[in-house]
Amino acid sequence: MKLFKGRVWTTRGEYKAFVVGDERIRWIGMNPPFEEGSFFEIVDWGDSYIFPGFVDSHAHFTATGVDSLALDLKFVKSKDELLGLVREAVLKRDRGEWIWGIGWDESSFQDKAIPSRADLDDVAPNNPVMLLRIDHHSCLVNSKAVEILELDENVEGVSYGWLRAEANEIARAKFWEMIPDEVIEEGIRRATELAISKGITLVNALEGGEWFSNRALNKLLEMKESLPIEIVIFPQFTDVDKVLEYGFKRIGGCVTIDGSFGSRTAALLEPYADDPSNMGRLYFTEEALFAFFSKAHNANLQLAVHAIGDRAIELTLKCYDKLLKAFPRDNHRHRIEHFELPPPGGIEKALELGLIISVQPFFEILWGGPLGMYASRLGERWRKTNPLKTMTKMGLILAGGSDSDVTPMDPLLGIRAAMTLPNEDERLDFDEAIRLYTYNGAYAVFMEKERGDIKEGTWADFVVVSPDLKEVKATYIKGERVFP
Ligand SMILES: [Zn+2]
Ligand SMILES: [Zn+2]
Secondary structure, three states, rough: OOOEEEEEOOEEEEEEEEEEEEEEEEEEEOOOOHHHHOOOOEEEEEEEEEEEEEEEEEOOOOHHHHHOOEEEEOOOOOOHHHHHHHHHHHHOOOOOEEEEEEEEOOOOOOOOOOOHHHHHHHHHHOOOOEEOOOOEEEEOOOOHHHHOOOOOOOOOOOOEEEHHHEHHHHHHHHHHHHOOHHHHHHHHHHHHHHHHHOOEEEEEEEOOOOOOOOOHHHHHHHEEEEEEEEEEEOOOOOOOHHHHHHOOOEEEEEEEEOOOOOOOOOOOOOOOOOOOOOOOOOOOOOHHHHHHHHHHHOOOOEEEEEEEOHHHHHHHHHHHHHHHHOOOOOOOEEEEEEEOOOOOHHHHHHHHHHOOEEOOHHHHHHHHHOHHHHHHHHHHHHHHOOOOHHHHHHHOEEEEOOOEEOOOOOOOHHHHHHHOOOHHHHHOOOOHHHHOOOHHHHHHHOOOOOOOOOOOEEEEOOEEEEOOOOOEEEEOOOOEEEEE
């Protein structure tokens, strides 16, 4: 048995010590009722916090890992610097090997010039090159990539090597089909290491789907049991039969009912403040959404869908309402992901239906407040986005996540964000913020009996955090230290 001491957070208040044996918590309290000699190890973390292992309830896990292997172009300040990085990468690779980068942004280039296909051919004549822009909505390619991806020379942008919109989507999907297995495996290992270094021991991985390559989903499924952290996959399909064939118990994730505020595609009840002719888009009709919900629900699956704008949330709630009236089921734990701008009465409805809300508090730090992107898109409605305190006080269960790699897979970032939201009225207190990434996260995937808390019988997964909530000092899984 091992004895751990520190400021131990639990859903029942703070304790001072706990005992681990056979991978689980055996005892928790203030003063251990055992002789010190009965432990083969005593670890005193002093005034550091010890939390249950963190949960990231919404991460695009394999993409996070695979993207982390790309050339990082976020800090590039000119076209020449960009070309220099590609030239350097060519030297480190074999002829014909892919060179792949993410994050360039010409608005921060001194000359604003975008390198052409010919420029890339000069520095990389024999390696295919694909460089994604920071928003992932366009990419640069050279001639070798055009050849290998079999892109049509007549498609807009191909001759200059700058692919946008649909051409970009097609190129990316083809590229994902070509990533070698080892690269996907390496990406999954990298994402796992990253998660552990941030104290995550349970992650909801939103993977694959009708619009993506499913190679990464399949690879994750194959590797999952050999990885130290617990991975719960949300397959992002609307094809219920396919999900049942795989044997999943849940369906959805970022299955989009609408788009996002940033691209003005989130569906609103009132027009965008900076585009009065636009109310965003719904990607489902009521009939189609209800048909999807009822088929999945009646196959006993847990549902999760992405709804951001008030009009999309209203439609989603309406379909859940109809569903649960037609086919009542206790303890379904169906979810809505994001739920950023609830419509009038929407919080009450979600509570009445027993839905779980999956939130990403760090979005507010990036885009909230009177001067943020939400305010320019929504005007005064920025005050109503992500009402974490209102929802918590009313009794909704909020599960916290990152939407990685939209924001980093880092629960402490999310916890601090929830406590410092730009809208002061909606800030959570310490205890509520911790719950988002522990107990509520476990509850959101039916795992609260074994995870998300430190009590007798739970797995001994826990994370040691500095008193200022800024640093993960150690991560333990089943009682063993796995980080650092
Ligand atoms: Zn989403
Ligand atoms: Zn997402």
